[in-house]
Amino acid sequence: MSNDDSMSNQFELFLTCPKGLDGLLLDEAQALGLSEARAHVSAVRGQGTLETAYRLCLWSRLANRVLLVVSRFPVQDAQGLYEGVSAIEWAEHLEPSGTLAVEFSGRGAGIDNTHFGALKVKDAIVDTLRTSSGLRPSVDKVNPDLRVHVHVDRNEATVSLDLSGHSLHQRGYRLQQGAAPLKENLAAAILIRAGWPQLAAEGGALADPMCGVGTFLIEAGLMAADVAPNLKREQWGFSNWLGHVPAIWNRLIDEAEARAVEGLSKPPLWVRGYEADPRLIQPARNNIARAGLSEWIKVYQGEVATFEPRPDKNQTGLVICNPPYGERLGDEASLLYLYQNLGERLRMSCLNWRAGVFTGAPELGKRMGIRSHKQYAFWNGALPCKLLMFDIDPRQFVTGQRSAHTRDEAQVAAEPAKLSEGGQMFANRLQKNLKQLGKWARKSGVECYRLYDADMPEYAVAVDLYRDWVHVQEYAPPRSIDPEKAQARLLDALAAIPQALNVDPSHVAVKRRERQTGKKQYERQAVQGQFMEVEEGGAKLLVNLTDYLDTGLFLDHRPLRLRIQQEAAGKRFLNLFCYTGAATVHAAVGGARNTLSVDLSRTYLDWARRNLALNGFSDKHRLEQGNVMEWLEADRGEYDLIFIDPPTFSNSKRMEGVFDVQRDHVELIDMAMAHLAKGGVLYFSNNFRKFELDPGLVARYSTEEITAQTLDPDFARNPKIHRAWKITARVKGAAA
Template identity: 75%
Template sequence: MSDRFELFLTCPKGLEGLLIEEAVGLGLEEAREHTSAVRGMATMETAYRLCLWSRLANRVLLVLKRFPMKDAEDLYHGVLDIEWQDHMLNDGTLAVEFSGHGSGIDNTHFGALKVKDAIVDKLRTPQGDRPSIDKLNPDLRIHLRLDRGEAILSLDLSGHSLHQRGYRLQQGAAPLKENLAAAILIRSGWPRIAAEGGALADPMCGVGTFLVEAAMIAADMAPNLRREQWGFTAWLGHVPALWKKLHEEATERCAAGLAKPPLWIRGYEADPRLIQPGRNNVERAGLSEWIKIYQGEVGTFEPRPDQNQKGLVICNPPYGERLGDEASLLYLYQNLGERLRQACLNWEAAVFTGAPELGKRMGIRSHKQYSFWNGALPCKLLLIKVTPDQFVTGERRTPEQRQVEREQAQVEVAADDVAPGKYEKYNKNGNPIKPAPVVVEQPRLSEGGQMFANRLQKNLKALGKWVKREGIDCYRVYDADMPEYSMAIDLYQDWVHVQEYAAPKSIDPEKASARMFDALAAIPQALNIDKSRVVVKRRERQSGTKQYERQAAQGKFVEVNEGGVKLLVNLTDYLDTGLFLDHRPMRMRIQKEAAGKRFLNLYCYTATASVHAAKGGARSTTSVDLSKTYLDWARRNLSLNGFSDKNRLEQGDVMAWLDACRDEYDLIFIDPPTFSNSKRMEGIFDVQRDQVQLIDLAMARLAPGGVLYFSNNFRKFSLEENLTERYAVEEITAQTIDPDFARNGKIHRAWKITAR
């Protein structure tokens, strides 16, 4: 065989430029970039060195032959022409991977089959011995790449992908591949920072991939030093003595690197379930002396071991996959930005994100950005110098002011960050003087965000006197007042519940997303609410019982007050919270009118109206709903206020229940859904179609002199005329709209119905 070989090094898309620098540094000659690959010439020693030391490649492919190919027969004979007895035993194992199409090969499985047939036919003995297929751990893994009529046949020296270092047996939900993590570290300048003795912190470390890859770079550890199985292990062209020499050299370098004083490398992870898997990965990599992992939120991570230490903060924040993730992700990025500004002055930072728009919300400018791909997801690496002149704050400063801040930043550190014995100034008694903490300003809102904040504050002020006079602690403060910010915002004491209305298809999704982030950034500042107490949901056109479907499973209830009663709301688990705020006036009306009366609440939901009726002195309450979940919630609401006797909860389809009922009631409230097709009821309920039957059934249960209140929120609802002919009907919608819903007079309609 030749002393020099053609090699193909494959890599994730976007890493080609870094890989060619690395490969040339390891001895690859005549190197050229291709899509997701680098090509060049090398000796066997360089090929082994690339397998052992490449932090970026997926595979090292040794080209056996190139040949033109017009059809499947050309493919078969081209492969058959290789002297396969020089590469594997007759009874060895084989795996074939095929990529590309054309030349009559439109199916990669068929192409791989033709390659396999040629190799097997070449090696088949008269006794019938022949290679067999082993897709997991073959003696030889063969690649054939078809590129514009040319077949490139290669031997995979790496075996399994080189990103599989062997230390990460436990991983989180969406981990970065090890070679992508290494590429991000290299782009972030970590090799330089490590050579200068710098530190590294990952405030969202997951199972520690960045930490391990960083420590291996700093300790001069070959990334694949611990790998035992290689693609060349059973290859007949393998040179064991040469491999042994290179492996021993790498082992000596690793031992010398680990003997140095370890750098300060720390990871912090909020999810307690990932702490032990991360520590296990670190231990398997042999780096427990270099890396420590702690449990902690982004806002609490402590990257500064002492006031003189500098280094790199690196992280891969989550991207968000569920509706409603916008708020938590925005505030996560904001918290990260705040922590960088507070505790990491003069450090460098690298944020790898699939949501660059969120990266802009950290309150620090990036001085450089790189494009990467994480699988099929396009991502950005944002490089940041954590210096005051890069901070985006609410105050505009002159260049002279920025220069003063830069000079102060050289000596100012937060008081809690100063280690004992490290103070630079002492008073006349010899006691150390702590430097003043660095003041970190709120990030400046965008122009749209500031406009939105102004509107929230205006609404808050306008409602202030009414809220205080009425003793209300749950109310709507914004309801799509500005068309471009299409959402409803409700205050529940010190919680904010945001319902984002789905943008019309005519609106650019990126613009809609940017406006949403503007609004979410403004809400905590404008309402003076902690960011952790903002809950976001997306409200789309609903059908059936979809609005009642569970969104999450936190099971966290908040107790609120309304008209002298206590009610439980759940802000996270369902699209609605358990309390329809727009019905507050109706509930208060029922409370005032309920004394001594038998009250019936149909489609009762969480029975808040029943609690008000009981508070008003109702003789009894009966609440009917199809959902056991909401009836359990109703039971808790009643119990919370000390109401248990004379308060019935009935599970069932309201129409069927009314049809079977023979009791009389003095006060009835009906707030039906627009549409329902629950499996637990017969047929389908449509409020427009079925209103007459529903009201007739309810009126049949109304005692002489009684009152029925009927309400619904179907925007196109029209009350049937024949109802007004048979009953005394008065529309009272205007009387059931409080000031917080005055901007949306169509939130619901309501009628008072009595017998003629």
């Protein structure tokens, strides 16, 4: 084959690609000059010159390999394969002293072993090129001078030269990768499906809120700057091929380099990535630098919960991301929260943008609160995935989404383990309670309630139902109880719970309950990120059954929260020691004019912010971090409805380092009452079992103990769970 021939000759070219990309690859290959092109499963076939083949190698963002077909012939058996390969003019392709690698695929003609097929092909090539002096090609599987691919299908063999060498998805910029990286050509395909090339041409922005090591960002940057994806590759499958024509290749390289210089000299588009894991920030920046895109792409550390793209010129564009599939963040509940949180951020911070979410769990996409107008099927390796496309437009927003878990059929069918005698007694008590309380809960629309509270002294646990989850708190056993015996009873109880309540064992969260002091009450018990959404009186609230000592929702305060909701219309509401802001959400749902919530913990305030956002509240609802006593002293506001539910003990710089509810409640209530508007109401409660309201407060204010009215049937067995008062200004002239 002369150089002149190679410049004008048409070759059959065969491009391979990941599963599901063949339609996109067909469009791309035709745009790059492939004629008579048609798609096959994970491949595209067509005609082109050597220049076309080189251009495909250099510019294809989607292909894995570019194969140049040198022969097709019928094959009946292994000997026929040997003879057909031997008939090819191998001297035009490889020196006798060169190196060779053979890849064989397919089956038929009695050749069902790919290793055997490859061996026959290798023998045929080597025997053809063997010189009289005994010189012959050797095998090099890593970097051969010639990589030959043979495919047998239905008694036909196709022999091709692999011009790409290593797979084209290996661009060379990603030396460092995270836990579950997308291949570069899959990332490029997702961006193309999401419409990024057109958005980039229009000057749009791009943001990835979970960017990992930056693959989406880099592929997007290469497209936007018109940089050939494989411009920096040094070793090709054709580098030492005898048919290689450097003049054609060098011209294409010069043209690509000129386009890259021109593209990169344009004002950079706004391309930003955010990643929660601090360990991935530097690897991402290193990858971006290797791709030559440091001026175009910036990466910052940031949680999805705070994601808010703010381009310089307020232009809109594309949000693209690949949330974890479950291996990295735990189970479905944490992923559900992640998707809900992502949906919240898109709704709140990305109006008029387009969003593409690439996911292996498309059902979670329905929990984002936005309708997906288009879904594209993809494969990530062997995992079926979807690209969910969203227009961030209020007309596409969906409210009132609720999660539903379904049990695994295999687990339902599994035979339950036999319980111990004590375990069976415990199970019987749970079922009895469920029958009684379940009827009340269904009638009252209550999703979360206490089912069991140390009803049997041997089983000193509290069991709470949160929809289809069970939260178990073990009370620390008295010192008189043998720790091993206590542990055995706990295990008996845990064995009984899934059977008695017919719940998936993975939906049982367990905590040991001990008195918390100092900062320990704010510390995480575990880090699973396992949030779920529950509903109470029309308010949606996030609970976390695993990460903290408390779940984010004090179940015993349900009636008090509902009372606040009923009384909040048009009022200014103040929530002190606000925790996760559940009472604030109820006040907002009830129509409060505005709300202000104060807590010392940034963790809980962030949780309160999410709870408000979950219900569509953002403005008119302030959250402030601070020591409540100091805050009250500095605040000048006036409120119509105040709720105070202080901890028994809490860190405070003000009172000898510790807030003590019995000692300090007088000053606390006096200070709060000074902010109460005329005709206003203050609700005060706490869970210190020995608490006594100071007589001086009773003398100064109109106080009514409402404890009995603030306990639902699920806490009737434990009336000391809390005490509550309604406090108002005493009417002038009224008797003390």
